[in-house]
Amino acid sequence: MILDSSVHRLSGPPRHEFDFFINATGFEERSASLVRAKCITANKYLSLLFDQHRVLAFDRNFQTMTGVSASFVPDPIGFFREEFKALAREYTNQTGKKITIGLDVSSMNRTMAATTLSAIFANQELVESLHLFYVPGKFHPPKLAFPQIEQVGAVTPELSGFDSEPALPLALVLGLGFEYGTAVGLINQLEPQLTLCLTAIGHDVRFEREVRRANLDFDFGAYNVEVSEYELLNGQSAYRHIENIVYTLVGNFRVVMVPMGPKVLASLLVLIALKYFGKIAVWRVAGPMEPTVILPANKYIDLTVDINIQSDGLSFDRLQDMIEGQNLEFLAT
Amino acid sequence: MRQPSLFESFNARSLDPEQVGRGFIFSPAFVDVAARANAIVLGPRGSGKTTFLKMLTLPALINWHRKDRSKESSRIIDEMDYIAIYVPSDFTWYPDFRRAIKVQPPREIDDILSYALFRSHVLLAICETLDYLSNNDLQNDSKLRRFAIDENENKSERIAQLLGDSWEISPAIRGVYGLKQGVAKRIRQIQHLITLTAVRMPTAASLLDQYPFLTALFFDDLREFSDTFDHVYGGRSRWAACFDEVEIAPDPVKKPIWQSGRSFDPRYLIKLSASPYDAGIVDLLDPRMPMPSHDFKQIDLSTESRHEILRFSQRMFTGICAEFGIPPTRAETMLGSSFYDDSFDSDVADSEAASTSLGQSVGRAQRGRLSPTGFYNRKFNSLAAKDPSFAAYLKARGIDVTEMSELPEFRKASLIRKILATVVIRDEFLFEQQGAPVSKRRERRFRARKTVSHLYTGAFSLFAICERNPRWLIGLLRPLVSEFANTKDRAYLRSIQRSSQAKRIERTIITLFSLLSTLRAESDSNSSIIELVEKIGDYCFDQVLGKQFNAEPILSFYIDKNIEPSTYNAIGKAINQGALVLVPQKVSSKDELEMASFGPGDIRGRRVRLTFLLAPRYRLPLVLGRPVDLFPVLQERTKMKYPDDQLILRDLFSSEVGAEQ
Numbered sequence: 003m004i005l006d007s008s009v010h011r012l013s014g015p016p017r018h019e020f021d022f023f024i025n026a027t028g029f030e031e032r033s034a035s036l037v038r039a040k041c042i043t044a045n046k047y048l049s050l051l052f053d054q055h056r057v058l059a060f061d062r063n064f065q066t067m068t069g070v071s072a073s074f075v076p077d078p079i080g081f082f083r084e085e086f087k088a089l090a091r092e093y094t095n096q097t098g099k100k101i102t103i104g105l106d107v108s109s110m111n112r113t114m115a116a117t118t119l120s121a122i123f124a125n126q127e128l129v130e131s132l133h134l135f136y137v138p139g140k141f142h143p144p145k146l147a148f149p150q151i152e153q154v155g156a157v158t159p160e161l162s163g164f165d166s167e168p169a170l171p172l173a174l175v176l177g178l179g180f181e182y183g184t185a186v187g188l189i190n191q192l193e194p195q196l197t198l199c200l201t202a203i204g205h206d207v208r209f210e211r212e213v214r215r216a217n218l219d220f221d222f223g224a225y226n227v228e229v230s231e232y233e234l235l236n237g238q239s240a241y242r243h244i245e246n247i248v249y250t251l252v253g254n255f256r257v258v259m260v261p262m263g264p265k266v267l268a269s270l271l272v273l274i275a276l277k278y279f280g281k282i283a284v285w286r287v288a289g290p291m292e293p294t295v296i297l298p299a300n301k302y303i304d305l306t307v308d309i310n311i312q313s314d315g316l317s318f319d320r321l322q323d324m325i326e327g328q329n330l331e332f333l334a335t
Numbered sequence: 336m337r338q339p340s341l342f343e344s345f346n347a348r349s350l351d352p353e354q355v356g357r358g359f360i361f362s363p364a365f366v367d368v369a370a371r372a373n374a375i376v377l378g379p380r381g382s383g384k385t386t387f388l389k390m391l392t393l394p395a396l397i398n399w400h401r402k403d404r405s406k407e408s409s410r411i412i413d414e415m416d417y418i419a420i421y422v423p424s425d426f427t428w429y430p431d432f433r434r435a436i437k438v439q440p441p442r443e444i445d446d447i448l449s450y451a452l453f454r455s456h457v458l459l460a461i462c463e464t465l466d467y468l469s470n471n472d473l474q475n476d477s478k479l480r481r482f483a484i485d486e487n488e489n490k491s492e493r494i495a496q497l498l499g500d501s502w503e504i505s506p507a508i509r510g511v512y513g514l515k516q517g518v519a520k521r522i523r524q525i526q527h528l529i530t531l532t533a534v535r536m537p538t539a540a541s542l543l544d545q546y547p548f549l550t551a552l553f554f555d556d557l558r559e560f561s562d563t564f565d566h567v568y569g570g571r572s573r574w575a576a577c578f579d580e581v582e583i584a585p586d587p588v589k590k591p592i593w594q595s596g597r598s599f600d601p602r603y604l605i606k607l608s609a610s611p612y613d614a615g616i617v618d619l620l621d622p623r624m625p626m627p628s629h630d631f632k633q634i635d636l637s638t639e640s641r642h643e644i645l646r647f648s649q650r651m652f653t654g655i656c657a658e659f660g661i662p663p664t665r666a667e668t669m670l671g672s673s674f675y676d677d678s679f680d681s682d683v684a685d686s687e688a689a690s691t692s693l694g695q696s697v698g699r700a701q702r703g704r705l706s707p708t709g710f711y712n713r714k715f716n717s718l719a720a721k722d723p724s725f726a727a728y729l730k731a732r733g734i735d736v737t738e739m740s741e742l743p744e745f746r747k748a749s750l751i752r753k754i755l756a757t758v759v760i761r762d763e764f765l766f767e768q769q770g771a772p773v774s775k776r777r778e779r780r781f782r783a784r785k786t787v788s789h790l791y792t793g794a795f796s797l798f799a800i801c802e803r804n805p806r807w808l809i810g811l812l813r814p815l816v817s818e819f820a821n822t823k824d825r826a827y828l829r830s831i832q833r834s835s836q837a838k839r840i841e842r843t844i845i846t847l848f849s850l851l852s853t854l855r856a857e858s859d860s861n862s863s864i865i866e867l868v869e870k871i872g873d874y875c876f877d878q879v880l881g882k883q884f885n886a887e888p889i890l891s892f893y894i895d896k897n898i899e900p901s902t903y904n905a906i907g908k909a910i911n912q913g914a915l916v917l918v919p920q921k922v923s924s925k926d927e928l929e930m931a932s933f934g935p936g937d938i939r940g941r942r943v944r945l946t947f948l949l950a951p952r953y954r955l956p957l958v959l960g961r962p963v964d965l966f967p968v969l970q971e972r973t974k975m976k977y978p979d980d981q982l983i984l985r986d987l988f989s990s991e992v993g994a995e996q
Contacts, residue, residue, distance in 0.1 A: 113436065148852030148865060155436035162435050164530040168522035169459065169515075171349060172426060186846055187853030190380065192426050195349035223810035223846045226349075286436050324534055333531040334545070335524075 003273050006306040007238035012039045013300060018104055018133060019043050021093060025106035026050040026114055027063045027074065032137040032298035033109030034063035037070055041302070042104060047072035050114055055293045078114050082121035083325050090128045100130035107269045108137040112261060112286040116157040116272045123276050124322035132307040136266035138234065139296040141208040144180040146216050151187060153288040160324045161275050163283030165316055166256040171195035173255035175248065177271065179263035180216040184287050188260060189225045196255065197227045198247060202234040202264055234264060237305040241270050248274050248282065258283045266303060273307065280316035347385040348423065355389045356398030360650045361407050363643060365390065367634045368606065369411050373596040376608040378636030379913035381806025384608035388577045391419035391606065393467055397476050412478050417573040417604055422460040424580035427452060438533040447539060447549050448529050449585030454553040455522045458502055461560050462515040465494070484568050494567045501559050503548045554591060558600050575604040582610040582936065590619045596630030607631070611917055612907030613936025638919035639803055648798035651808045659820035666794035669819065669830050673793030705740035711755060712736060718762040725761065725884040754886045756956035760879055763790050764954045786988060787951040792836040799957045800840065800947040804913055807948065811843050841988050844952055847914060848987060854908050867905045868914050870972040871945055872953035879955055890960020891918060891944040897966035907938055914949065918942040918959065952987065
């Protein structure tokens with residue numbers, strides 16, 4: 003599903019051109035750093051907004067995106083359910099060609115990334131190509147506070163694993179970040195038969211060291227947990243590695259994936275869940291969030307996503323139906 | 336895919352009944368669970384509730400008896416006259432886990448669908464049970480084949496067809512396997528409907544019109560199954576419906592389950608497992624209704640006798656050792672003796688303390704220990720030298736440390752043994768600063784919380800702090816045994832180092848704290864569960880290590896009527912996770928038991944203490960202590976002591992907070 007993966011410096015070439023460029027304007031410096039560094043040019047910029055935390059670098063990012071005449075999207079979920087298809091169709095009608103999309107997930111939350119990617123795959127007949135961008139943050143020592151969980155659940159109804167086999171045992175695929183407690187809490191509550199924890203390598207050893215420390219050297223006590231590494235800067239390899247694991251799990255388990263850790267992992271797991279649409283769940287853990295300054299590392303990852311794939315689960319027509327809230331008879335029978 | 340070993344897996348939920356049976360460690364409580372009576376198994380998470388219920392199933396019993404030909408296994412199996420239908424819990428019973436984040440369907444619709452989901456799991460459990468009745472293992476088991484049914488394909492197809500008709504399921508394949516597939520398909524259909532309601536909101540009435548199966552009741556299904564079974568196979572069967580983890584079951588099913596002990600079909604026994612606290616159940620049940628405790632035998636796994644805790648822990652330890660090829664050995668040999676337990680005497684007659692202080696059963700205060708060169712004598716002398724309040728206490732009571740061993744027994748009990756635990760702890764944690772001027776030396780100072788004191792290490796201390804919780808025992812002991820088994824110096828070392836044990840305790844405590852932090856207290860609560868535990872722990876710390884020597888520290892608390900609802904809820908959740916432990920009620924007769932019966936999930940008025948697992952964090956003795964009402968204690972301690980009012984990981988054992996006062 004990931005055709006190519008490359009890493010570039012924020013300050014240098016190449017320049018990427020798209021019909022649509024989609025990002026989120028948040029409080030992190032990196033949310034608009036690709037545009038600010040002029041790495042991107044697009045005919046249309048769509049910038050998703052959060053309903054809170056308009057602090058720190060938000061104003062600067064907002065100005066940057068205003069500078070390229072971005073259309074701000076205050077209700078991303080509503081937009082992708084109700085407006086995106088019409089917008090894409092109108093564009094293709096005007097230009098006579100399918101659209102090319104650049105998607106920067108650096109500052110998107112899991113629901114935003116899942117909703118955006120789902121809408122793109124639901125409308126894959128309108129899309130020529132999809133590039134996924136991620137700007138890693140510079141290392142910042144974590145506080146290692148005991149995390150609080152306010153809500154846990156599927157990122158979207160479409161990615162709730164609603165068509166999984168109920169008689170199978172549960173397998174949990176966790177992306178590890180600094181939130182050891184969240185991982186332990188989820189394992190304790192779900193009590194899966196198998197837990198696989200994914201930890202990123204290859205960007206900055208300080209992250210790796212701190213993630214290991216925060217997770218007590220990956221010691222989960224009485225819980226039966228396997229830990230596996232993935233290459234953060236090589237999305238193609240990371241995707242292949244994780245997808246291989248999920249492929250072996252999906253026939254034997256109900257698979258629930260919880261992407262903590264880097265945002266790019268969330269997108270990779272969403273892509274995997276789309277590949278097995280209906281069979282795999284992607285969950286998000288929501289807790290109180292304190293905006294902190296995260297500066298962009300001077301590099302970004304560019305992943306070329308195969309937009310023409312077919313689902314190994316339910317068909318993408320069903321995905322489209324769910325997103326649009328139409329033809330839902332298949333859910334009622 | 337490889338199956339986890341018994342001790343590798345943290346929970347019986349992920350093990351087949353066969354595996355549970357093979358690794359089962361018998362406990363007398365199982366006799367009550369298996370008896371011909373309705374039963375509720377209560378205990379915090381990880382305490383073995385699922386194991387007990389799964390052990391009632393035929394495959395588990397067969398495998399247990401194959402491995403363990405003891406009188407207990409034979410007697411229990413001989414006396415069983417019912418077939419258990421085990422209904423496992425499923426993560427989709429949690430409202431959060433069955434729907435998308437921030438999607439909240441109307442209560443009525445959620446109730447209908449969650450009930451239907453639960454009911455379908457009951458049907459699946461019936462299919463599993465029915466399927467096993469013609470299994471070869473059962474047919475060939477000399478003791479249990481009395482429950483087997485003949486492998487008659489016509490009958491099998493007949494019962495599957497009758498049940499399918501009753502459940503409105505049309506299986507694509509005939510027989511029990513097809514029926515099971517049909518039920519699985521039904522569950523998937525309900526999953527679809529849950530998703531549908533998140534995307535487009537139908538009305539409850541339209542759902543019920545379109546899907547009549549949504550109105551069916553699982554107790555009717557159980558009754559119907561029994562009728563059908565007797566009709567097809569003849570005879571009059573007896574069953575036990577075993578509902579696991581009732582506290583996470585959807586609300587609409589809780590009430591009928593709790594009420595079933597009185598009113599359900601006499602052919603059925605009802606066996607439940609539940610956490611001690613259930614926020615919703617008190618509101619659901621009619622207060623005029625007879626207490627479920629009158630209709631169910633209550634088995635509380637957190638109140639086992641100290642002897643049983645020791646025996647069970649030792650057998651768990653032996654099992655873990657066997658997994659790593661280490662021959663059966665006494666735990667003290669590998670983990671060392673416990674200093675702490677040695678501070679107790681088995682002759683102390685306080686029945687409440689006896690029920691919780693494991694030390695009494697294992698460490699005998701040898702006469703020599705009180706002699707002038709003995710261990711306790713040294714502790715008394717050492718503490719008296721650095722703690723003026725203790726010196727004054729001894730003086731006021733006319734205790735001459737040099738003559739302690741000569742005191743008559745009753746004086747030893749009232750003067751010495753009563754305070755041993757506190758003396759040992761104070762002596763361990765109060766210290767004199769080296770090199771300080773003499774005038775300053777008498778100031779109270781504490782050792783920093785950099786590591787867990789070795790005082791808490793050793794076999795019986797480890798067993799005590801694990802509270803007979805198999806998950807804690809496995810989590811704490813298995814890595815130690817694994818490391819020991821793989822060390823090159825094994826022949827030389829012969830035992831597991833205390834520093835490793837201390838580190839392991841520390842990690843287990845951090846894991847528990849991490850877990851507690853993720854539990855949601857009530858949305859209107861102004862205190863988290865961690866904060867609650869910290870307040871109680873700090874209060875206990877002051878009781879034991881306060882300025883004045885306190886011979887009878889307060890270490891247990893009544894959940895009194897002044898506790899506000901949100902705090903009550905936080906206490907309940909802490910109990911369910913094992914962070915707080917319910918103290919057994921003192922009852923000596925059936926009448927008293929009925930008088931003392933609390934409703935299901937009700938903890939108001941009960942006495943609790945901090946789990947001994949947290950004793951190293953707050954530097955507490957492993958004893959019950961005197962009780963007081965909890966409300967004033969929590970009122971008194973309103974401020975958090977951490978910067979930004981937030982406890983962070985490294986505060987637990989590496990900060991200097993509290994190192995000096």
